[in-house]
Amino acid sequence: MITRYEHGGVKWVDIENPTIDEVVSISNEFDLGEILIDELVTPTAKPRLDVFPGFVYAVLHFPALRYTHGLEANHEIDIVFGKDFIITTHYATASATFDLAKALEAASLRKNQDTATPTGLIFLELTQRLYQAADHELDALEDTIETIEENIFSGKERKMVTALSFASRELLMHKRLLGTHHEILEAFEKAVATLFGNEMSRYVRAANTLHYRVHNRALIMNDIVTELRDTNMALLFTRQNEITKNLTIVAFLTFPLSVIAAVFGMNTAYTPVVNDPNGFWIIVGGMVVLTLLFFTYFKLKKWF
Numbered sequence: 001m002i003t004r005y006e007h008g009g010v011k012w013v014d015i016e017n018p019t020i021d022e023v024v025s026i027s028n029e030f031d032l033g034e035i036l037i038d039e040l041v042t043p044t045a046k047p048r049l050d051v052f053p054g055f056v057y058a059v060l061h062f063p064a065l066r067y068t069h070g071l072e073a074n075h076e077i078d079i080v081f082g083k084d085f086i087i088t089t090h091y092a093t094a095s096a097t098f099d100l101a102k103a104l105e106a107a108s109l110r111k112n113q114d115t116a117t118p119t120g121l122i123f124l125e126l127t128q129r130l131y132q133a134a135d136h137e138l139d140a141l142e143d144t145i146e147t148i149e150e151n152i153f154s155g156k157e158r159k160m161v162t163a164l165s166f167a168s169r170e171l172l173m174h175k176r177l178l179g180t181h182h183e184i185l186e187a188f189e190k191a192v193a194t195l196f197g198n199e200m201s202r203y204v205r206a207a208n209t210l211h212y213r214v215h216n217r218a219l220i221m222n223d224i225v226t227e228l229r230d231t232n233m234a235l236l237f238t239r240q241n242e243i244t245k246n247l248t249i250v251a252f253l254t255f256p257l258s259v260i261a262a263v264f265g266m267n268t269a270y271t272p273v274v275n276d277p278n279g280f281w282i283i284v285g286g287m288v289v290l291t292l293l294f295f296t297y298f299k300l301k302k303w304f
Helices: 020-030 035-041 097-110 117-153 158-180 181-196 198-264 277-302
Strands: 002-007 012-018 047-049 055-063 074-082 085-090
Touching: 002 097, 012 020, 012 097, 020 035, 020 085, 020 097, 035 055, 035 074, 047 181, 055 085, 055 117, 055 181, 055 198, 074 117, 085 117, 097 117, 117 158, 117 198, 158 198, 181 198, 198 277
Parallel strands: 012 085
Antiparallel strands: 002 012, 047 055, 055 074, 074 085
16 A cells, blocks of 8 residues: 655655555655665565665664564655655555654644655654654553562562563663664665765664663663562562471471371381370470470571
8 A cells, every 4th residue: 555745846655554556656756776676575584785776775673572572573664765766565454654644744734735744754754753752662661661660579479480581582672673783774874975965864863762761771771670579589589498498497397307207107116205194295295395496596596
């Protein structure tokens, strides 16, 4: 599906789920050549930047795990940036391009018809919405992290192991996807400055600033999750040590009693106390006294 925006000689063409016919048509219209046809029709696994004589081609991936409800880890946006045109392709519904189309339509109604919207400004508005969507992903994840933190200090350390793993995995995805943008946008800025001048490249520089804010936030949140995971593991380890210590104390208390019971239960010709009329109570009483002595000793040692 193709969406077009044209104002003052500047064109923006957005293609969602592009077909070969749509891409060929656009390629012929803007003289892109045959090299980009395959690139625009199918998704690209890795980010990239190619500079051509009259335009710049870039591929960026943005986190979209929560936007797609777990169906897709990322959204790919292919951008062809020319002097008086910009072409975007994506392979799933992107709210950023839809919002931009509506905003440009509204802006064109307010502006003088002879005043064109610079291609760089369209690029900046698009990346602003894309990074805002990534920021919304982090907002939702931040709520999850706050819930995890509350549960960790509420005695639910064991349950939070899985939750921390999922949060860490999501943040690693943000780091992996957004971490590649800085180099791409820096090269993009230099290419645009060379082809179209510094005035146009300042929009790309502004987009790089937007990227820095979102990426830096992802890095900070990743550090928080790492600290929470370490804290959770420390609490789990402490709790397990307490359980092990208590079980060891119980075992140590019962072991002498078992020995005493075994000794007085031996089938011998003569066993002291056993033949006494009060032998049972003497043995039980001795066991109780011994238990109390051990208990007092452990308490004085502050072992529990």
